[in-house]
Each structure stands twice: as structure tokens, then as C-alpha cells.
Amino acid sequence: MSKNRDLFNKHLLHPWGNLPELGEDESISVIVKGEGAYIYDEEGNKLLDGPAGMWCMQTGYGRKEIADAIAKQVMELGYATSFTVTNPVEAELAQRIASQTPGDLNRIFFTTGGSTAVDSALRLCQLANNIKGQPQRKHILTREKAYHGSTFLGASVTGKERDKSAMDVYQDYVHFLSVPCQYHHPDFDSEADFCDFLIQELEDKIAELGPENVMCMIAEPVLGSGGVVVPPADYNRRCCETVQKHGIYYIADEVVTAFGRLGHWFASEKVFNTSPDIITFAKGITSGYVPLGGYAVSDKFMEAISGDNAKGRIYSNGYTWSGAPVPCAAALASWDIIENEKILDNVHEVGPYFQEQLRTLKDIPLVGDVRGIGMMAAVEMTLQGHTGSREDLLAKDYAIGAMVDDYCHQFGLLVRPFINVCIMSPPLILTKAQVDDLVLAMRKALELTLNDLR
Numbered sequence: 116m117s118k119n120r121d122l123f124n125k126h127l128l129h130p131w132g133n134l135p136e137l138g139e140d141e142s143i144s145v146i147v148k149g150e151g152a153y154i155y156d157e158e159g160n161k162l163l164d165g166p167a168g169m170w171c172m173q174t175g176y177g178r179k180e181i182a183d184a185i186a187k188q189v190m191e192l193g194y195a196t197s198f199t200v201t202n203p204v205e206a207e208l209a210q211r212i213a214s215q216t217p218g219d220l221n222r223i224f225f226t227t228g229g230s231t232a233v234d235s236a237l238r239l240c241q242l243a244n245n246i247k248g249q250p251q252r253k254h255i256l257t258r259e260k261a262y263h264g265s266t267f268l269g270a271s272v273t274g275k276e277r278d279k280s281a282m283d284v285y286q287d288y289v290h291f292l293s294v295p296c297q298y299h300h301p302d303f304d305s306e307a308d309f310c311d312f313l314i315q316e317l318e319d320k321i322a323e324l325g326p327e328n329v330m331c332m333i334a335e336p337v338l339g340s341g342g343v344v345v346p347p348a349d350y351n352r353r354c355c356e357t358v359q360k361h362g363i364y365y366i367a368d369e370v371v372t373a374f375g376r377l378g379h380w381f382a383s384e385k386v387f388n389t390s391p392d393i394i395t396f397a398k399g400i401t402s403g404y405v406p407l408g409g410y411a412v413s414d415k416f417m418e419a420i421s422g423d424n425a426k427g428r429i430y431s432n433g434y435t436w437s438g439a440p441v442p443c444a445a446a447l448a449s450w451d452i453i454e455n456e457k458i459l460d461n462v463h464e465v466g467p468y469f470q471e472q473l474r475t476l477k478d479i480p481l482v483g484d485v486r487g488i489g490m491m492a493a494v495e496m497t498l499q500g501h502t503g504s505r506e507d508l509l510a511k512d513y514a515i516g517a518m519v520d521d522y523c524h525q526f527g528l529l530v531r532p533f534i535n536v537c538i539m540s541p542p543l544i545l546t547k548a549q550v551d552d553l554v555l556a557m558r559k560a561l562e563l564t565l566n567d568l569r
């Protein structure tokens with residue numbers, strides 16, 4: 116075994132680590148280098164990075180501009196605390212973000228990543244209702260299969276069964292609506308009918324709880340790690356308008372969809388015609404080079420709880436690294452690259468080709484659904500038509516994504532398997548030739564997996 120694998124087995128606990136195999140995983144990939152859209156493992160294999168790290172390497176690996184910006188900032192001002200002072204880098208980044216958010220979402224709060232952004236946004240809603248004399252507004256609406264992070268609150272509003280079943284969560288005030296995925300709701304004749312059902316379900320849930328008791332709805336515009344679910348047309352806008360009409364806040368969790376993944380700095384307004392009260396972001400803001408997240412909140416929201424309206428309260432929430440200059444400098448450098456290299460245009464050009472080419476995989480009997488938008492997509496495998504005991508099929512179903520992923524490795528591609536789904540969110544610099552490589556590797560991997568299952 117390699118030294119790195121040995122050390123991993125002795126000392127590391129990874130996110131979503133497989134506990135039955137703790138300390139005994141001899142196949143973990145050791146990644147040692149990245150360049151453009153590729154990563155290299157310690158055996159020298161070159162892999163196209165299908166998930167772009169974890170939905171985050173927007174501008175690709177090995178960006179000297181980001182390295183230089185970080186180094187310069189370290190030497191100029193390595194740290195400053197936003198608890199007591201401000202710095203020019205966080206100020207400029209906040210101004211740039213505000214210039215791209217919808218409506219009057221002009222107030223920016225920085226965190227250390229996506230979970231802390233979600234946590235902070237939810238706590239801001241609690242604070243606002245307490246200040247406004249509506250402390251009974253506690254209920255939170257979210258969806259099955261949503262992923263919103265690993266803090267206590269973030270995990271509580273996450274709808275992935277396996278994630279939330281293992282540890283305790285804040286249950287009494289959290290309500291899960293249906294995942295807006297038509298592939299999993301085949302009973303509806305049309306997308307419009309399905310959307311009407313989802314909105315009715317939302318209205319019914321609000322009525323059941325009492326609108327005056329509901330704090331917010333939190334929703335990813337496109338569910339990411341829940342399987343890249345692109346909701347029916349108009350669903351996001353209708354959800355937002357439905358809750359806001361009852362004085363309920365709408366939080367768009369754009370941790371994945373912001374910073375170019377759907378071809379815009381933020382997707383809420385430009386892609387989904389939605390005007391949230393709060394947008395959370397993280398990941399792609401620094402192209403994944405250093406941790407940074409945050410939220411943008413509307414001026415209207417803040418006016419209601421500041422000045423004389425604050426009733427003397429403070430905003431008692433923050434992190435040592437909130438607005439720290441080094442991550443903010445990395446974010447500005449990544450932003451400049453996206454602008455200078457017209458990377459949003461690349462997403463508009465290569466994104467549709469990526470989606471179209473991936474859909475050619477539907478002719479493989481193992482493929483149940485291919486879905487996605489912009490630079491995010493999922494291939495969902497199905498064992499329909501296969502015979503065997505329920506247990507056997509279930510076991511295979513759980514393994515199927517990992518089987519496809521293993522074969523993809525052999526053909527130079529990394530995908531992110533989750534049960535029976537392979538998720539892709541490549542770097543935004545992807546070329547059409549790289550799309551062709553990716554789809555060919557997927558095709559070969561799917562065909563070999565199908566063969567193994569026969």
C-alpha cells in the first residue's frame with residue numbers, strides 16, 4: 116500500500132466516511148496534482164474532473180493568478196477581524212456581489228463555507244422574527260433530497276434520508292415537501308400538472324401550520340447533491356411568490372448554482388425569474404481554492420430590523436474568518452478570471468452541448484434518466500427489467516453508481532457516485548472536445564457495468 120493510503124487509513128476520517136471500512140480502505144484514490152480540468156493520482160493517472168472537486172473548481176486547477184493574489188494578500192494583510200474592523204478586500208467583494216444579486220439584495224455577510232452560510236441565514240430569519248414581535252414564526256419548509264450542509268441547522272433542513280437518519284436533528288420545526296423531480300413522479304401527465312401539484316402541496320402545508328407560524332422556505336434552485344433535479348418550469352418563482360405572499364422568507368441556497376455554474380453570477384433571477392429575500396453562496400466563489408461562503412440579504416429585510424426598528428438588538432452571529440482578507444482576495448482573483456476569460460459565455464456555449472451529448476446515453480438500457488442544466492448534470496441508473504430478489508436488486512442498486520465510477524476511472528474520468536446516480540459538475544472552462552471525452556468514457560463505463568449486472 117502507498118504511504119499516503121496507509122496514513123489515510125491510520126489517521127483520517129473523511130466526510131461521509133464509510134465506518135464499517137474505517138482504516139481498511141485500500142482503494143482510496145490519492146490525488147496529488149491538478150491542472151486545468153484534470154487531476155492526477157499518485158499512480159500518474161490523469162482524470163478529467165467530472166465533479167470539479169465538489170462543484171467548486173470553476174476556473175480549473177493551477178491558476179497562478181489566484182496563487183499570486185493569495186500570496187500578495189498574505190504579505191499585505193494576512194488577517195483582519197470583521198468583528199471590529201473592515202478591510203478593502205471584503206468591501207470590494209461585497210460590492211461586486213451586490214452588483215450581481217437580484218433586486219435589493221445588497222447586504223452581504225461572509226462565512227466560512229456553505230453550511231455556515233445556510234446556518235447564518237436561518238438564524239438571521241429567527242432574529243428578524245424575534246425583533247419584529249413574531250417569535251412564533253419558527254417552522255421551516257424544505258424538500259426531500261435537499262442538501263444544505265453539515266451544521267446542526269444545515270443538516271436539519273437536509274432531506275437526504277441517509278444523511279439525516281444517523282445523527283440527531285432539529286425536527287419539530289422542519290417540514291419536507293416533495294422533491295420536484297418528475298422522473299420520480301411519473302403519475303403526472305405534464306410538467307405543468309406536476310408543478311400545480313407541488314404548489315398546492317406547499318399551500319396546504321402552510322395552511323396546516325398556520326402562515327403566521329412559518330419562518331421560511333429554503334430551496335436550492337436546482338437540487339445538487341440530491342441528484343441534480345431541475346424543477347418544472349416556473350416552480351421556483353411560484354414557490355417564492357407563494358411563501359412571500361404569507362410574509363414567509365424565501366432563501367435560495369445558491370451554494371452550487373452561483374458563480375457561473377448556470378452561466379450567470381447568480382441563477383435565481385436570471386435563470387428562474389425568482390426574487391428571494393436571501394441568497395446563500397460558497398464553493399465556486401473562490402473557485403474552491405480556499406474556503407469562503409456567505410449570504411446576500413435584501414435592504415428591505417434589513418431595514419425592518421435595523422436602526423430604530425432593531426430595538427437595541429445586535430446581530431450575534433459570526434466567524435473568526437468572516438470577511439477575512441485572504442479568502443476574499445482569492446475570490447476577487449477568481450472573479451477577474453471568469454470575467455477576463457469570458458467563462459460565463461463558455462458555459463452558455465458548452466453547457467447546452469454537454470447536456471445534449473449526455474442525453475445520447477439514454478439508449479443504454481441501464482440509463483433511466485439523464486437530467487441537468489448549464490454545467491451540472493446527473494445520469495441516473497435503473498435496474499428496471501432486471502430480475503432477482505428484492506435484497507439482491509437493492510444491494511446492486513446501492514452499488515451501481517460506484518461500479519460506473521470505477522470503470523470511469525479506467526477511462527480517465529472522475530464522476531461522483533451517489534447510490535444509483537452519477538453526478539457531474541465539471542470546471543466551467545470545459546471544452547467541447549472534453550465533453551466528447553467525458554461522454555465516451557461514461558458510455559464505455561455504463562456498458563461494462565450493464566454487462567456485469569447481466
Ligand code: PLP
Nearest residue numbers: 228229230262263264339370397
Ligand atoms: N448548500 C448546498 C446547496 C450544498 O450543495 C452544500 C455542499 O455541498 C452546502 C450547502 C454546504 O456547503 P459546505 O460543504 O461548504 O459547508
